[in-house]
Amino acid sequence: MSESRLDLLTRFPWLKEAIKSRLWQPAAMLLTLSFFVLVILTGLLGTPAGSRNFGIIFVWIVWWAVLIIVLIPFFGRLWCAVCPIPGPGEWLQRRGIISRVPGKLRSLGWRWPRPLRNIWLQNAGFLMMAMFSTIILTRPLLTGWLLLGFLLLSVLFSILFQNRVFCRYVCPVGGFIGLYSLLSPLELRVKDVAVCREHKTKDCLVGTSCSYGCPWLVYPGTLKRNAYCGLCAECVRACPKDNIGLNLRPFGSDLLVDKERRMDEAFKAFIMLSCSLLYSVVLLGPWGWLKALANMETVSGWALYATGFLVVNLLVVPGLFWLTTVLARHLSGLHASVHRLFVDHAYGLVPLGLAGWIAFSLSFIFVNGSYVIPVLSDPFGWGWDLIGTSRVAWTPLALGFLPALQVITLLVGLVFSITTLYRIAQQHSSAFAGHALVSSGDRAWWATLPTAGFATGVTLLFLWIFLG
Template structure:
C-alpha cells in the first residue's frame, strides 16, 4: 500500500508539471484534409448506400449467429505454428521485455520525447498500431497482456511451495460491471488527449507503474480472470475491437459456469475457456469481418456506455484539432467529459425515436443495448482512415529508436540514422479514407438491420425502427467525413 500511495503522489506531481503538448499523446497526424469535392462525393455515396441497404434489407433476413468460418487449425502447417509452445512463449516474453524496457527508458533515458523510445512506442506503435492489428487481424491481447503474465508468473511459485495464493477472490459486486474499466479507460483518454505531459518519458513511466499497481491489486482482490474481464481497461477495449476482427477463437459447445459464455450463448472469444479446453475442442477461425458485432447476446448497460465512450473519444481526439473547436475556447477536460455525454444523449434519443416509430413495446433499455455494437464499424473505419498516415509516417521513428531506446547515442542494430519519409501519396490517402468510411457505414447499416429483425421478429416494425438509427448513422458518418475535410489547427 505504501508503494501504491507513493506512485499515486508521484504521478499527481508530474501531472501538474508543465511539458510540451502533443496531439494524440505524441506528434500530430500527417494526413492532409480531404478536398471539398471528395467530401461532397463521400456524403452522397453514404446517403445512396444507405437507401440501397434499406432496399436490400427488405429482401434479406440475416441468420442469427450463423456465418461461414474456416478453422485455421484444420490446416496442418498453421496448426503446428499456432499450437506449438515456442510462438506463444516468444510473444509473451517479448511483451514483458517491452514493458520493462519502456519503463526503464522513461525513468533513466533521455527526456527529449523524440529521442526516447517510450513515447513513440506507447502512443504510436502500441496504442495506434496494436489497436489496428486487433480490429483488422484479431485479438492477441489475452495472450500477450504483460500485467497478466507477470501476475501469473508470481502466483506460480507460491502455489508450488504450498503458500497462500495472491488471489483473495473477493466476490465481485455485480452492479460494478465494467464500470471500473470505463473509469480507467477515461483516465487513459485524458492522459492521451488532454494532459500536456503525456509525451514526457518520465511521466509515462510513472503512469505505467501506477496502472500496473492498480491492475495487480484488482487481480489480487477479485481474482485474475474476473478483473481482466471487468476491470482491466485494455482487455475490455481490445475485446470490443476484436468483435470487428476477421478471426475468432471458439470452444466447441457453450461452457458451463462461465459468465462470458452465458451472456453470448456460445463460447466465442472466451479466452479463459479456450485456454482450459482440450486441444480437440479448440478452433481459431477465419470469419467475415464485423460479424462478432452482430451476435445475439445481452449487453450490460456498462458495456454499452463503454462502447459509446470509445466512439466519443475517437471523435474527440480529431475534433479538438479542427479550427472550429480551437476557436470555441472550450477547455480540453470539459470537452473530453462533455462529448461522451452528448453521444450518450443523442444515442438514447434516437433509440427512443426508433421505438416510437416502430410502435413497439420493446423496452428502451433493451433497444439501446441491442443496437450499440452496430455503430462500431463506423468508428473503426474512421480510426483507421484518420490515423493510417500517422502510423505509417511518424511510426517510422521507432525504427531509429529501437537501436537507441534510451537516447544515449547507441546504434545497436544499425538503424539509428534512419530518417522518416512519406509512404503514401496524399491522393491515395484521400481515396482510402472515403472508401474506409463508406465501408464502415455499410457494415453498420447491415448490422442494425440484423439487430432489428432479431429484436422485433415482425419485418414491418423492424423496418420502421431502422429509419431513425440509419439517420443517426448517416449523421455520424457525414460528421466523420467533415472532420477529415478540416485542416489541423495550430
C-alpha cells in the first residue's frame, strides 16, 4: 500500500514502553469491569425507570456515544482491548491477570467449526438484539440480564475454546466494531513482511515467556485489515524483531484492501446502515403506533414489526443495492460479476453507515445526556444522593446546534462513501483498461454513478427523518 504511515511506536518511545507493559490492558479491563458489574447490579436490582437507572444511562447513552462517536472512528477496535466481557474468561484461561503465566492456555481446546469462521453468527446476533432493542434500551432488568448473559457466555466459550473465540466469532457488538474499524486511522501492522516470512518461530502466534499468542487468532505477518485485530498489542510484546508498528494512516485505508472482501461483511454493512435508519425512524420519529409495535405491546404486533425489520435489513436495502450494482455494471461495462461488484461496493457504504449512527447518537446525547448527572448520585434509583446531584432535572442541551451537526456528519459520510465507491470501482476498471474503449477512469465513474445515487438517497432519507 502506497499511502503514508506514521509509526507511533517509533515516533513516541514512551508509548512503545507503555504498550509493551503487561499492565495497561488488565488495568483498563478491571476498570471497565467494575463499571460493568455496577451496570449489571443496577439493571437487576435498581429502579425499573430507565431514565433513573445507572445501567441504562451508562450503557445506552454514555458508553454507546463514546464508542460510536469517538472510539470506533478514531481508534478502531480499541474498545475490544479494554472490554470487560472477555476479561474473566481470558483470565481463567491464562490462570492470571497481569503476568504471563507459564504453560498453555487452560481450556478444553475445542476447535471453532469451520463453517462458522465468519461473521454471519455476529450478523444474526446483532439483528436479534436490534429487533428487541426498543425494550432492551428501556428496561434495566433486560439490559442487566443481557449483559450478564454475555459475560457468562464469554466465560463458557473461554472454557470450551482457546483464546477469544467469543469476541472473534460471536459477540454481536464486536462484529460491527470490526467492520467500522476499517475506517479508523490507527492500525497495528508489521513493519517489514519479509522479516516475518523468514522468522520461523512465529512468536506473535504462539507466544513467548513474557507474552501470549494473538488472542484473536490473527497472524500479524499477513494482517492487512483492522477487522479482526483487537489492538491488545500482545504481538508487540511477543515480537523479538521489533517488527510491529502502531501506525497512524489515512481514514478508511482498509476499505480499499480488495483481496479480503466477503459477503458476510458486506451484509454487516447493509445491516448496520438499515438499522441506523430504522432506529432513527422508530425511536426519534413521532409515530406512536410504530413504537407500540416495537415495544412488544402485543405479540402479533411485535411479530409484524420484527418481520418488517428483517425484510428491510435482509431484503429491501441489499436488494436495492443489488439493482444498483446491476445498473453500475451495465453503465460501466465492467467485466466483474454482479456478485463481486455487490460485495465490493458494499464496503463503500461503511462511511455513510457510521455517519448515520453518529447522527442518530448525537440526538441521544444532546437530548438525554443530562440524565447522567442524577444517576451518578443515585445509581439504583433508590432515593440515594451520594454526591448531591440526584435532583438535577432533565435538561436537553444545545439543541440549536444538533441539526447542523447531524447534517455535517452525514455530508462527510456521504462524500467519503462516494470517494470510496469510486476507488473500489477503479480497482475493477483498472483490470480492463488495456482492452477498453473508454478509459479506466470513465469506467469507474460510470460504475460509481448509481452507487453514489444510492448513497445520496440514503442520506436524503436520514435528513428527512431528522429535519424534514
